Amino acid sequence: MDEEERKTTQDRVLDAALAHVAFDGWTETTLRAAIAESGAEPALARALFPRGAVDLALYWHERGDRAMLDRLAVTDLADMRFRDRVQTALRLRIEAIGDKEALRRSMALFALPLHAPDGTRVLWRTCDHVWTALGDTSDDVNWYTKRMSLSGVYSATLLYWLADGSSNDADTWAFLARRIDEVMRIERLKGQVQANPLMKPFLVIPNWLGRQVRAPKGVDDLPGSTKPSR
Incomplete structure (x- = not known):
């Protein structure tokens, strides 16, 4: 089975499952119903979701990430401030959830x-997709701090969105903007501290340690590494 056939079958099972998730959750009951209703061959469906409903839920998140990246790729970001690009990416990701x-x-x-x-891992991977799509090239400790900050913003916004009853989720997007503003203020403060000549003697060792941390080479390389000693 090639990649396209695999995804087509996974999508069929997932689409059938979403009608049951609200009632039965991401459970074996949902998976069994989805396999039957999708018409997928049971042995094949089980092979595609070897851990059952957990893998089905993970695939749902993966598909949402792909939808975000597809929309982001055709969105004109050229004239946006960087903080607005991040906000746009997270908004597209939340809109991709739908349910x-x-x-x-x-x-x-x-x-x-x-x-x-x-x-x-699901949360971290989404935030990694956002930073990578927006052109992040950091390969030291900043790779981690950027994704940690964004994970906090994204998870808080998801919780707010779940309780948001405003028209077109307007309150959620305002909440998201405020959270990103807070992160940007922290980043500006960090920049001011780094630029302060009085602070430089105190930052030599922390900055050196930060440069020793390496970003992972891929998902399988998490959590990353330190530079080899010479």
């Missing part, structure tokens, strides 16, 4: 200790 109940059920699933690492 709030599917997100609630997903949060409940990944809050379980057994699946918490999967939930963390």
